[in-house]
Amino acid sequence: MQTLNQSLQEKANQMLKLIKSSFYNEKETKQALADFILNEEILSMNKECARFEASFAAKQGRKHAVYVSNGSVADFLLVQSLMNQGVFKKGDKIGFSALTWPTNVMPLIQLGLIPVAIDCELDTLNVSPQKLSEYISDLKGLFLTNVLGFSDDISGIRALCEQYGVVLIEDNCESLGSKVGDTLLGNFSLAATFSFFVGHHMSTIEGGMIVTDDDELHEYLVMGRAHGWDRNLSPDAQQRLRSGAKVDDFYAKYTFYDIASNFRPTEINGFIGNTQMPYWDEIVGKRADNFRKYSEAMSANQDFYQYDLSHMEIVSNFSMPIICKTPELATLYRQRFADAGVEIRPVIAGNMTKQPFYQKYVDDREARPNSDLVHANGFYFGNNPELTDEEIALLCGLLGK
Ligand SMILES: Cc1ncc(COP(=O)(O)O)c(C=O)c1O
Numbered sequence: 373m374q375t376l377n378q379s380l381q382e383k384a385n386q387m388l389k390l391i392k393s394s395f396y397n398e399k400e401t402k403q404a405l406a407d408f409i410l411n412e413e414i415l416s417m418n419k420e421c422a423r424f425e426a427s428f429a430a431k432q433g434r435k436h437a438v439y440v441s442n443g444s445v446a447d448f449l450l451v452q453s454l455m456n457q458g459v460f461k462k463g464d465k466i467g468f469s470a471l472t473w474p475t476n477v478m479p480l481i482q483l484g485l486i487p488v489a490i491d492c493e494l495d496t497l498n499v500s501p502q503k504l505s506e507y508i509s510d511l512k513g514l515f516l517t518n519v520l521g522f523s524d525d526i527s528g529i530r531a532l533c534e535q536y537g538v539v540l541i542e543d544n545c546e547s548l549g550s551k552v553g554d555t556l557l558g559n560f561s562l563a564a565t566f567s568f569f570v571g572h573h574m575s576t577i578e579g580g581m582i583v584t585d586d587d588e589l590h591e592y593l594v595m596g597r598a599h600g601w602d603r604n605l606s607p608d609a610q611q612r613l614r615s616g617a618k619v620d621d622f623y624a625k626y627t628f629y630d631i632a633s634n635f636r637p638t639e640i641n642g643f644i645g646n647t648q649m650p651y652w653d654e655i656v657g658k659r660a661d662n663f664r665k666y667s668e669a670m671s672a673n674q675d676f677y678q679y680d681l682s683h684m685e686i687v688s689n690f691s692m693p694i695i696c697k698t699p700e701l702a703t704l705y706r707q708r709f710a711d712a713g714v715e716i717r718p719v720i721a722g723n724m725t726k727q728p729f730y731q732k733y734v735d736d737r738e739a740r741p742n743s744d745l746v747h748a749n750g751f752y753f754g755n756n757p758e759l760t761d762e763e764i765a766l767l768c769g770l771l772g773k
Pocket residue numbers: 442443444445447472473475476517543545546567568569579580
């Protein structure tokens with residue numbers, strides 16, 4: 373009998389892949405991109421990036437959006453900027469979702485903060501107010517991940533953070549377009565990050581965004597994205613900084629005000645972002661429709677843990693997590709999907725505290741049983757807007773008992 377690894381390997385070339393295309397409407401987008409490159413003189417960050425930021429901020433309903441080179445850097449820059457601003461200080465304890473992506477928590481370690489992993493609920497895969505309440509009195513901040521288009525009671529989480537003076541920020545890299553009530557995920561906090569890596573809701577090949585309504589944080593983000601200089605700030609902000617530091621015009625362009633790096637995107641990414649923005653509703657809507665069909669199919673099968681997302685107006689994810697009740701069932705369903713030529717993978721990266729990098733740098737052996745169970749018994753397959761009816765039917769069929 374073939375092992376799971378062998379059948380995964382053999383089917384790799386004929387698979388229903390997790391990532392179906394580089395962009396939505398790929399052919400037209402690539403043609404437009406080729407024309408743009410041929411005709412555009414400036415390809416470093418310029419007006420296309422600025423236009424993408426403005427339309428993203430407007431669509432998300434936030435005052436500011438800062439475009440960067442990827443979602444990981446968006447996470448890093450947000451934390452760095454909060455430290456530059458004095459909101460977080462070295463040694464502060466910052467909560468995060470145990471079930472997340474490594475570059476969500478790595479910046480906390482890199483920047484001398486103390487990460488505190490919070491377990492998820494099995495019916496939402498997200499941190500709940502109940503789980504948060506076990507840790508909240510120790511925390512200065514919470515970097516909450518909205519996992520795979522889902523959320524728990526995020527209004528309750530926000531209320532708890534307000535009550536305890538905990539600064540809430542969201543990693544929304546997996547949840548563009550999902551809504552609780554009439555509020556988009558990414559709008560429950562001081563600031564939120566997004567990823568535009570291929571396969572995420574909207575792709576700019578690589579790319580990330582940080583949104584906020586806070587003018588001061590926005591200035592720190594803009595400086596932190598590019599060397600710590602003031603060149604991308606408003607004339608008023610430049611004037612304020614230059615007179616504060618007593619810098620004359622000769623030195624102004626080469627004065628560096630805070631800790632930074634170079635996290636800029638290119639005009640190529642900005643241009644792609646502008647081609648994809650008009651598809652936002654279509655992309656989110658189709659993923660939400662697919663999610664509804666997957667949910668209906670899985671709800672008839674008691675081999676899986678069921679989700680309770682009734683509080684969510686829109687659930688739009690880029691892949692569908694399935695958590696089996698036992699490890700044996702997980703083996704059975706993973707094999708079934710692999711045999712049908714459907715690419716699957718673990719659910720994000722499991723319990724972060726079990727990852728080698730975390731164990732190397734953080735002394736934390738506390739149990740997070742639900743995140744462990746998601747890792748041990750889970751898998752996910754793709755949800756993208758260009759799946760055919762036939763493909764959706766195949767995937768729903770595989771979810772049957
Ligand atoms: C929750 C979360 N945060 C951050 C990232 C990093 O985004 P990027 O791949 O654009 O670096 C990801 C990537 O998938 C993610 O899932």
